[in-house]
Amino acid sequence: MLFNSSGFLFLYLPVVLSGYALLAHARPRWTTGWLAAVSLFFYxxxxxxxxPLLMASILFNYWAAGRMVAAxxxxxRSWLVFALAANLALLGYFKYANFFxxxxxALAGAHLHGWEVVLPIGISFFTFTQIAFLVDCYRGLAGEYRLVNYALFVSYFPHLIAGPxxxxxxxxxxxxxxxxLNAADVAVGLSIFVVGLAKKVLLADPLSTLVAPVFAVDAHxxxxEAWIGTLAYTFQLYFDFSGYSDMATGLSRLFGVKLPLNFNxxxxxxxxxxxxRRWHMTLSRFLRDYLYVPLGGNRHDRYRNLMLTMLLGGLWHGAGWTFxxxxxxxxxxxVAHHGWIALAGQGPSRWWGRMLTFFAVLAAWVVFRAPELSTGGDILLAMVGGNGVALPRGLAPYASYLPAGWxxxxxxxxxxxxxxxxxxLLAMVLAFAAPNTQQIFRHYAPGIEQMLSTPRRLLWSWHPHNYWSLxxxxxxxxxxxxxxxxxxFLYFQF
Structure with a gap:
């Protein structure tokens, strides 16, 4: 079920909200179980x-955490190693077995047969969430919780399939x-959800027509074409992921639960x-706290630890050499950034740094999106003119004025x-210059709450909040x- 589907918007979500509101009034302690049940149904x-795989993962990790706390x-440490090995084995089988x-x-010229494995949606997210919990139990930073609360923590439907x-x-x-249900939370949640839905439906989805043909195998x-296709994917992924993050935040806020910021x-x-620090912020935090720091962080061979962390972070995104x-x-x-800081004492100016960072990220997205490394290399070659230069047919009357070979x-x-x-073009302007969702809503109380209390006065006075609502x-x-x-959503595959 997708957030941007009619079934979710007009059937699932109203049922979930109605059930939650009724139970909050009649049986408050049942609301956690209700949210856990509808989250499992959503999955x-x-x-x-x-x-059953998700439920078994929840039960196993809850049991292992309990044994660890009591041990x-x-x-x-033995319990931690056992539990981590089980989680990584599960992830390795479903996500990386055929890649291996x-x-x-390819390397040995063998003819091993792959397995018919369908990647369970969201497996990376619910596995990483539980790995962090297990490690904190080992460190003494997490206590025991009710099973229903833990099940909701892992399966909570706003985050389950694509984070945070x-x-x-x-x-x-x-x-x-x-x-x-709180009127202010519902107002803010619905507002943020609509903004995220618009990012996905009105900005990210239309760009797909520019992306797929350019990144097809043997498209050359x-x-x-290469620049437009690459820019289109760069901003398609941006607004797809940003839109999902907003929708997850908005949906969770309907229940008064605030998700961590994931996109800035x-x-x-x-x-x-x-x-x-701005892109997939919760994943960056996880890689820092549970991989980079245990490897030695800044204390021992910082550059090696950075490279290992990012290589594993790339592999987390997908089972392929492109990732x-x-x-x-x-x-x-x-490594280059921190090395430059160590030598020069500071980085480039902000405007120059933004340009350099964007084009470095853009070049990397080519490899990320390409179905194979050779296709990514061909597109990068095309972006520097290696595949020739062509212009729209509408410029045919001016062909005689074009440089030779064009x-x-x-x-x-x-x-x-x-x-x-x-x-x-609109997406580029919004990404580079417009305030983001949290900046827009930081000091904003949507007018829906006031409409609920004084609908007639606001209907005729056209308070500024009404313009936002409209x-x-x-x-x-x-x-x-x-x-x-x-x-x-593009991040579903990860």
């Missing part, structure tokens, strides 16, 4: 065969609070380290008559009428 709706110091077999076949990576110390206290795009205008970053190379590129970027017949994949290119309502309608082709 099982995609493929019910993998629902003596001498046995606690294919790599062995949750941490128990942020979520468990919120699940313990007095339940109930030329200069203009990363293309406005002045350097690559700042980019990773490993993408992680390696970002590892090199971070053609007006080579544009194959870019449709300049559609909405995709204008949407790309604008968000129109934005929601535009999204609904644009959902004729529902598309998955």
């Amino acid at each position: 099982g709706y995609w493929n019910v065969r993998y629902l 003596s110091a001498a046995w606690r 077999i294919a790599s062995v076949n 990576v949750l941490h128990h110390k942020e979520m468990m206290p919120q699940f313990e609070r007095t339940p109930g 795009p030329q200069l203009l 205008s990363p293309y406005q970053a002045a350097n690559i380290a700042e980019f990773w 490993v190379v993408w992680g390696g590129l970002h590892g090199l970027y971070l 053609s007006v017949e080579g544009i194959r994949w870019i449709d300049f008559s559609g909405v995709a290119v204008p949407v790309l 604008a968000l309502s129109m934005l929601f309608l535009a999204c609904v009428f644009s959902m004729n082709r529902v598309s998955e």
Whole structure:
């Protein structure tokens, strides 16, 4: 079930909210169980065969954490190693087994047969969430919780399939609070959700028509095609992920639960380290706290630890050499950044740093999106003119004025008559110059709450909050009428 589907918007969500509101009034202690149950249903709706896998993972890790908390110091480490090995084995089988077999076949000339494995959706997110919990239990930073609370913590439907990576110390206290729907939370939650839905439906989805043909195997795009296709993917991924993060935040806020911030205008970053403090922030936090620091952090061979962390972070995104190379590129970027700081004492100026960071990230996205390394290399070659230069056919009357070797017949994949290119230009402006969602809503109390208390006065006085409500309502309608082709979120595959 997708957030941007009619079934979710007009059936699942109203049922969940209604059930939560009724139970909060009649049986407050049942609300946690209700949210856990509907979250498990949400997961099982995609493929019910993998629902037992998620439930088994929850039960095993809850049991292992309990044994770890109760064990003596001498046995606690053994329990941790056992539990981590089980989680990594599960993730390795479903996500990396066929990648390993294919790599062995390619390197050794073997003919091993792969397995028919379907990747369970969200497995990386619920596995990493529980690994962090286990490590904190070992460190004595997590206590025992009720099973239903732990099940909700892992399966909570706003985050389950594409993040953020949750941490128990942020979520468990919120699940313990007095339940109930609050008008202000509902107003803020719906507003943020609509903004996220618009990012996905009105910005990210239209850009897909510019991306797929350019990144197809053997497409061999030329200069203009390669740049437009790469820019389109760069901003498609941006608004797809940003939109999902907003929708998850908004949905959770409906129940009064605040998710950790996961996206903060990363293309406005002045350097690559700042980019990773703004992009997929909860994953960056996990990699720092549970991988980089245990490897030695800044204390022992900082550059090696950075590279290993980013290589493993790349592999987390997908079982393929393109993801490993993408992680390696970002590892090199971070090593170069910290090396430059160590030598020069400071980085480049902010405006120059933003340009350099963006183009470095853009080049890495080419490898990230490419179906194979050779296709990514071909697109990067095309971006520097290695595959030739072609211009739109509309410039044919001016062909005699073009430099020698330039053609007006080579544009194959870019449709300049559609909405995709204008949407790309709008997306670039918004990503580079507009405030992000949390900046917009930081000091804003939506007018819905005031409408609930004094509807007649506000209806006729047109308080500024009413303009916001009207604008968000129109934005929601535009999204609904644009959902004729529902598309998955790009981060679902990770």
